[in-house]
Amino acid sequence: MNPELMLQLDRVIHEKGRLAIMSLLAASPELSFTELRDTLNMTDGNLTTHIRTLQEAGYVSVTKSYFNKRPLTTCALTPAGRKAFAEYVSMLEKIVQQTRKLPVK
């Protein structure tokens, strides 16, 4: 297998928690902070840190609004985030495919 592929994996997405957040957001136009937190069983602080990292990378946009007079924070993938996620998954698939092609010794 070409070790270069492993090095090409996006470090921002590569972290387990952030990959989970990106995966959930990739399947939904937007998700609230509480939906993400409950689905992933993360603490508020942990989720906030990961979202901030993704936001700084330009992968996630955060919208703050009000729902029934209560604050509502929703997260969504940006076009850059969607592209980065697709590339990450594509790279994983390449790793799997390349190793499967190796001859059995």
Added chain:
Amino acid sequence: MKRNTQNSKLKLRNLVAATHTPFRADGSLNLSAVEKQAAHLLANRTVETIAPAPGQIGILGLDSTNLVIFQSNQWKSFFQKQLAVSRFARQSAAMNTEWAAEQIQTIRTLMERSALYRRALAPVATLAGFLGLAAGAGGWALELGQPAGFAGYWMGVGAVTLALALLLVRRQAFRAAEPFWSPPTRRVAQAVALPLAAGVALGLLFIIADFKASQLGILIISWLLFYGFALNAAGFFMRRGIRLLGWIFTLAGLAIGYYWVLHGPPNILDHRLHLFMGAGFGGLHLAYGIYLYLTESKEISA
């Protein structure tokens, strides 16, 4: 590879494959040539490290634990080390593949979970069950026997049930500080929209047109089928056996349809038909709601 610009000689770095596998004229391996060739390459510093090419590993049988093809102990030790490196690289590659495959599976699971409708369904199903049973008893007590009255009454029951169910769902969303009209909710609504609209349209037809009581079977069977289709479609975005319930409604509709056609209309084509509707729609929902109450909290917390 890196080209040395000072002496214009090609200089290869890292691990490179040997140029060829030397054989004698009779087809046997010429091991002395291997050593000579390696010594030549090293002496001329064309390469810094020599190892058998991947193809040669197979050809020369280096996978055996005893490396017998090289006479020189020095070379044997050297190639054994390279073989260990090769094995490590293959194991490492296998681990990476396993890891990558697991990552893909995790991503797939999370994406599916994200698309799922997560509101608790037990209260909704139980509410629909009680309302259905109560409506059945009410229709029977009111002796609503006309096809138009029957259709209008049960469409009203359906509308009230839907409105209360939406209020329950909205309350759940409010308590969880989540938006009510979330993407999964929209997907479920889109999935059930067509079959439910077809059911409503057919019901309206029974209200405005002059149907006979014996033709009510068309309406009941169609409602059962449409409702089953709606639940089955919604089940692709929900958990907890919704699709199974859809199949039960659809099969019930088909069974009644077959019975109606083969044996003629049943002799309950008066206000007793409401008891049948209440037991059918209400009873099934109530049973499903009880099943959810017994299992849902366990699954949500899992």
